[in-house]
Amino acid sequence: MTRTALAIDIGGTKIAAGVVTDAGEVLVRAETPTPARLGPDSIVAEAIRLGMSVLGMPVPGDSVPGTVRIDAVGVGSAGVIDDHGRVVSATDILTDWAGTDLRARIGEAFGVPVLVVNDAHAHAVGEAVRGAGRGHETVLLVAVGTGIGGAVVVSGSPLVGAHGAAGHLGHLPTAAASGLVCSCGREGHLEPLSSGTGLPLLYRRLGGDAAVHDSREVVARVRNDPIAREAVSTAASALGGAIGGLVNTVDPGVVIISGGMQNAGAYWWECLRDGYHESVLPALDGTQLVPAVLSDDAALIGASSLAITHASVVAPAPDATDAPTITEEDER
């Protein structure tokens, strides 16, 4: 029998929700801007409202709207998420987001088991199980957009680490970033050099046109502007070199490149692969770097896949009178 989950993806700019089957098919989806500055109560309320609204949408092939049954809710959220579905820490992209008990709040609203993961982990799982990583047991996903993140996915589950923070690939040290201050406060990390934000900064540091502020403008100039060519080459080959080191450590079946920079064009990919082949072990040189294929739905598909497989029931509230009482006697 087909199992179905409601998936909710809470990001810094938008919230998406969808009803997804265990085969990774997104039956219905909707999205709305995140009320990022209004605090966790507003953000959670908007996520629940959007989730309720997609459950009320007519599912293709099902003539009666609002009758879709879900087995679980999977939530992907910005921030570091602990085993209990709580936000442990977050950047200030969502005001006061740290401390939010997402599993409890969303569980109360929908009455089914809930699983909460970091949104980058959800995205990586989606690509690994239903996208470009299909058929591979171990997948390394590298997301290169305004920042650089990613995940290692093994058998459909993300490696989350001891503190929920695994996958901060942008904070690998790289020689070419020496002296550059990173978003984390440290110096010499990959992110300020090779991210979509880093590329135009590098271009201008090398003496390029001071009016250029967007990575797409740099990429568009590589044919005619030697400084743009040098910037793309430096940024992409450093990223490729770091990925080679990760492949040497993790030995994935495939490496998926996602995020805005996956569309940075043939020259960027050529430099990325050159840097990669210079650093990867000869024995692992056949491991391919491939672009992501699921775009916006990856996090919904990943969150639903994890929820259907692993979601657990939300514990009853401590003051619930009908909750079974566990005494010390029972625990022994």
Ligand SMILES: [Zn+2]
């Ligand atoms: Zn850093």
